[in-house]
Amino acid sequence: MPYTRPEFRLLPTASGYTEAFWTGGRDGHLLVYRCESCEQFFHPPGPICWRCRSRDVAPAPVSGRGRVATFTVNAQPWLPSLPPPYVVVLVELEEQPDVRIMSQLVDIDPAEVAIGMEVEVFFEHWSDEQRGDIWLPLFRPAGGVA
Numbered sequence: 001m002p003y004t005r006p007e008f009r010l011l012p013t014a015s016g017y018t019e020a021f022w023t024g025g026r027d028g029h030l031l032v033y034r035c036e037s038c039e040q041f042f043h044p045p046g047p048i049c050w051r052c053r054s055r056d057v058a059p060a061p062v063s064g065r066g067r068v069a070t071f072t073v074n075a076q077p078w079l080p081s082l083p084p085p086y087v088v089v090l091v092e093l094e095e096q097p098d099v100r101i102m103s104q105l106v107d108i109d110p111a112e113v114a115i116g117m118e119v120e121v122f123f124e125h126w127s128d129e130q131r132g133d134i135w136l137p138l139f140r141p142a143g144g145v146a
């Protein structure tokens with residue numbers, strides 16, 4: 001089932017350490033915090049590397065490719081603009097599988113989703129007066145519609 005952009009989404013607030021993650025899509029980049037000391041990515045973003053306690057951290061682009069670590073198919077109509085079923089996914093990044101991103105997986109029949117399948121990011125641009133511009137990182141099967 002091809003993905004159709006919903007008319008409405010509840011948007012995050014992009015500020016401080018989360019700003020890069022929610023706005024990197026402006027330039028086509030999924031930005032994840034990386035520690036310059038131990039050279040590891042980590043997510044969610046924050047001021048200190050949880051591995052080595054370094055404060056030498058900054059957002060850095062990743063490929064946006066990864067695999068389905070796990071997922072669930074939502075069957076509840078929580079929002080009129082997001083009719084069920086839809087797939088809530090936890091994606092492990094190609095660069096570093098212990099970095100996992102929660103998102104929505106689209107462009108696939110929920111019955112076809114499998115753990116381990118290859119996915120890729122794309123960005124959905126939203127703009128509202130309260131939150132400004134947000135580029136939501138969403139995922140779809142790698143290589144096009146399944």
Ligand SMILES: [Zn+2]
Binds near residue numbers: 035
């Ligand atoms: Zn570190």
